[in-house]
Amino acid sequence: MKKIGVFTHGADASGMNAALRSIYRICHSHHIELIGIRRGLAGLTEADFVPFDRSMTSNIINRGGTVLHTSHFLEFENGDMRHKAVVNLEHAGIEGVIGIGDATTMKVLSQLAREHSVKTVGIPATIDNDLYGSDYTIGFDTAINTATEAIDRIRDTADSSDKVYAIEVMGSESGFLATYVGIACGADYIAIPETLTNVHDLFHKISHANRRFIIVIGEGDEVGGAQELANLMKEAYNLDIRVAVLGHMQRGGTPTVRDRVLASRLGQAAVDALLSGASNIMVGETNGEIHQTPLQMTFERRKALNEQFVRLAEMLG
Numbered sequence: 577m578k579k580i581g582v583f584t585h586g587a588d589a590s591g592m593n594a595a596l597r598s599i600y601r602i603c604h605s606h607h608i609e610l611i612g613i614r615r616g617l618a619g620l621t622e623a624d625f626v627p628f629d630r631s632m633t634s635n636i637i638n639r640g641g642t643v644l645h646t647s648h649f650l651e652f653e654n655g656d657m658r659h660k661a662v663v664n665l666e667h668a669g670i671e672g673v674i675g676i677g678d679a680t681t682m683k684v685l686s687q688l689a690r691e692h693s694v695k696t697v698g699i700p701a702t703i704d705n706d707l708y709g710s711d712y713t714i715g716f717d718t719a720i721n722t723a724t725e726a727i728d729r730i731r732d733t734a735d736s737s738d739k740v741y742a743i744e745v746m747g748s749e750s751g752f753l754a755t756y757v758g759i760a761c762g763a764d765y766i767a768i769p770e771t772l773t774n775v776h777d778l779f780h781k782i783s784h785a786n787r788r789f790i791i792v793i794g795e796g797d798e799v800g801g802a803q804e805l806a807n808l809m810k811e812a813y814n815l816d817i818r819v820a821v822l823g824h825m826q827r828g829g830t831p832t833v834r835d836r837v838l839a840s841r842l843g844q845a846a847v848d849a850l851l852s853g854a855s856n857i858m859v860g861e862t863n864g865e866i867h868q869t870p871l872q873m874t875f876e877r878r879k880a881l882n883e884q885f886v887r888l889a890e891m892l893g
């Protein structure tokens with residue numbers, strides 16, 4: 577293999593740049609040319625290609641976001657768009673493609689491999705940590721550390737004023753982020769999509785505590801977001817709850833050591849996989865080891881939160 581293409585797609589995640597740097601350096605050591613595909617799938621269909629050189633990857637290991645930029649290019653669902661992408665790849669002489677991103681990214685890579693025999697490898701990167709086939713996804717560790725630090729600050733003020741706070745974290749339909757952050761910041765209650773929240777019981781817990789009370793609520797919880805929970809409590813019990821929505825601050829910022837190392841390992845594993853002839857797979861880390869998982873499994877299977885972990889979060893609350 578002489579030429580590999582790489583893109584980042586979907587929501588950005590801290591550590592994507594570290595993965596790009598790793599891929600470039602591993603390619604370079606094998607005398608393979610690396611072509612950056614800008615703006616994810618949008619750039620793939622428009623042949624927005626840029627050859628990587630050393631300057632593009634210097635000083636990026638410590639930067640959040642992605643130097644290649646990204647997009648949510650929903651038009652790629654259209655078969656004609658995928659055909660266009662394949663023509664562009666052939667025209668540029670790109671023999672293998674590495675996609676870094678979320679479940680949609682894995683789905684697209686799988687389609688390109690199955691429908692057009694493009695050699696594809698995925699690298700999991702999302703703050704949601706919701707991809708089957710890797711214990712951790714790039715960006716998750718940075719996001720939980722950022723959110724925990726923010727909540728520590730809120731805790732100081734909540735503690736001083738004995739107020740009740742509902743703090744909403746991201747996570748899409750999955751409670752990984754909320755559970756890790758909730759445990760780490762010593763939340764009094766953690767609401768996640770995987771479990772039901774009994775609002776009446778929660779009100780009694782808050783009343784019984786009679787002091788500062790911190791609720792961490794994950795996106796996708798059936799109650800709705802932090803504001804919806806606060807409205808409900810006001811209406812039903814005339815209870816005042818302060819609301820903080822952490823939002824996109826969780827996605828940016830300097831990647832943690834864990835994310836940089838994971839990204840560097842997975843970058844190497846992705847190039848090695850392509851060179852060994854593997855395709856239609858995602859590289860991931862399970863129990864500290866690098867594994868390959870068929871792409872289709874990564875988005876069709878649900879990565880479940882460990883039950884013991886959920887129970888621990890309940891017991892500590």
Ligand code: F6P
Binds near residue numbers: 587678702795827
């Ligand atoms: O998938 C990452 C994520 O940050 C989710 O946690 C969140 O639901 C979503 O992206 C937000 O997407 P956008 O930035 O497009 O609003």
